[in-house]
Amino acid sequence: MSVEHVPVVVIGAGPTGVTAATLLAQYGVDCLILDRWPQVFSQPRAVHLDDEVFRIVARLGVADRVAEISRPALGLRLVERNMNVLAEFRRATTLSRNGFPQANMFDQPELETVLRDNLSRFPSITLRSGVEVTDIDTDTESVALTYSDDTGEHLVRAAYLLGCDGANSLTRRRIGSTMEDLGFQQRWLVVDIATAADLGQWDGVHQVCDPDRAATYMRIGDTRHRWEFQLGDTETAEHYSTLETLAPLLRPWLGGISTDALTLVRVAEYTFKAQMADRWRVGRVFLLGDAAHLTPPFIGQGMGAGLRDAMNLTWKLAGVLRGALPDEVLDTYVQERKPHTRSMIRLALVVGRAMTAGGELGSLARRVGLPALRRAPGFSAKVVGGETPPLRRSSLVKRSGKPRQLAGRLCPNPLVSAGRRLDTELGSGFAIVTTDTPSADQRSRIARRGVTLHVTAADSALGQWLRRGRATAALIRPDRTVMHACRDLDALCDSIPCHRPLTETSRLRR
Structure with a gap:
């Protein structure tokens, strides 16, 4: 068996993997991407990216194309089970300090198509789809991996390996990393609908704060809509496999529109989890995206966290490969990204529990407390502002502990x-x-x-x-x-x- 040599292998051609490879290519680093699916996975999953993550997308050179397929959202509205509004946190659809709208809705297959089409601009990237990575072996000098396709088995040796292979990551298992449970697991029904009908709904995210049936609704495109409903203990997606069975759940948003005007794109059951890998790096192997962490969807940061991983790591990796930076800078990937991701997961848990926990007593507390909290000085600005926490101190973040310091934060993009x-x-x-x-x-x-x-x-x-x-x-x-x-x-x-x-x-x- 012949051996192929490449500086970096990326396992997984989802948004995180393609972003990482594209960023490396911009530094002139040859990359091989291996992906199990023969083409873009057709089912919609992620639907939101904020202005910080849009800034990463712009770095890839596809900002205009992503703007064409995305839809700025007005923010977040918290409602009771009877749809009475408890609180509303508006986000401007104009450009933020990062240069993009603060909240942007999209269809993931469309986004992935844009990202993959962009690969053709970089001859240093090779994408091989429809392959199965079967083994990963690391030593101090390189990483060897084996993959198979319809022509047989192949061996690749790389200087570094980026495991962007999702929640069921082979890379994570091969380096002996395990997922730490952060104390959250809920089963939800995810429903994607296409319709030309105007539902007449507020053009932001609706969060139904109901301990018996928490729900989320958002418009993700001109004709695309997403609902998520928390499932009961005995319920499964099979109970809601048709528009007829879904109608009672959808009715608060449909008004007088008949289900005949709707097309069911997908209905699926997801288990929302909060988890983090105990080790994100072993030697020359790194975990990124869902392979390293799983974030509940309540703040729309799941996919974005993977793109942040790629943005943080790739320039450091390119610098080490070029001899412009010392090897030690690679240690800062975990030092910086792991605490930041944990903070975002904790925020998602706080938001999720605040919206749905506590039974009827919790509903009463939200009915009384949320409107008052909405009016509290500075609270709305904090929720709507959207700036993520600063990175902690590292050899590449010179934080002093002084108030209002800039180190660790994103600079503006005026x-x-x-x-x-x-x-x-x-x-x-x-x-x-x-x-x-x-x-x-x-x-x-x-x-x-x-x-x-x-x-x-x-x-x-x-x-x-x-x-x-x-x-x-x-x-x-x-x-x-x-x-x-x-x-x-x-x-x-x-x-x-x-x-x-x-x-x-x-x-x-x-």
Whole structure:
């Protein structure tokens, strides 16, 4: 059996795997993607991405196409079982500080088609579909894996392996990692409907706060709608396999519309879980996405967490492969992403339990408490704002513990020149944003390491952001996280971690 060599193998061609491979290709790293399905999986699953994750999608070069297939949502509405509104948290459909609407609904097969079509722009990526990975073997120098297709068995040896192979991950099992149960498991019915009829519903997410039958409704496209209903102990999807049997559940949203005007796309049972792998990395093997964590859907962050994993890891991996960054930076993937993901899972659990727990007493508490809480100063802004927690301190996040610090947070993405946003101006490497005037020596030191320098006016959007963070300069990582911010540009230049540019034109080939 001949051996194929490649710098990075990605197992799984879902959104996380394709995103990781595309980001690596932008750094000139050859990747092989292996996927068990012969084509895009046709069933809709994820339906939401926020403005932070949309920013990652834009990095792939497909922002316009994703905007065409997605629909900005108005936010979240909490309702009682009789559909009386308890509270409403509106999100603007205009562009946020990240440059995109705060909440965006989409159909996952359409999104995956866009992401896969984009692969054709990168000759350094090879996608092999309809294959089955059968074994993974690691050592200190490389990773060997075996896969089979209709021509037989094949052996690949890679410098690194990214396991993006979902909740039933073979990669996770092979590295001896197990899922930790975070104390949540519920069975839900997921219903996808297509109709040209106008349901006349508020164009945001409806969460029914009913301990007997919690439910969620959202419009995900011009003609596509998604419902989720918590199942009783004795119920299964088979009880609701037709529009006739679904009608009693759907009726609050249909008004006088007949089920004859509806097309049932899918009805399925899902078990919503909160789980996290105990180990996300063993040597040269990394877990990303659902292989590493499962988030209940109450805050719409499941798929987004996988794209955040890819964005966090790939530039570090490319830097190590190119010799621009030391091997130790790969340790920061788990240090940074695991606590952040755990925080998001905990938030999802809090939201889910607050909406559905407590029986009739809980319903009464929500009826009285939610409207009052909705009016509390700052509460609505916190719910609607959507900014995820800052990354914890690591060798690549210089957090000081001071209030309002910028380190660990995403920098904003404003328009900076000729209609171009900051992300486009900064490129895909490290960058320094400053209101100071750099000296010739500072400019030279910055340029030698391939760092983009962006000098901005003190009264610009970026200048005001720096001032609020009590800084005049910020070192921005390739994933747009602030590594370090201060009032000493010379010290900031000294903290640049890369020895040379991350984005050289030569490819790292197989």
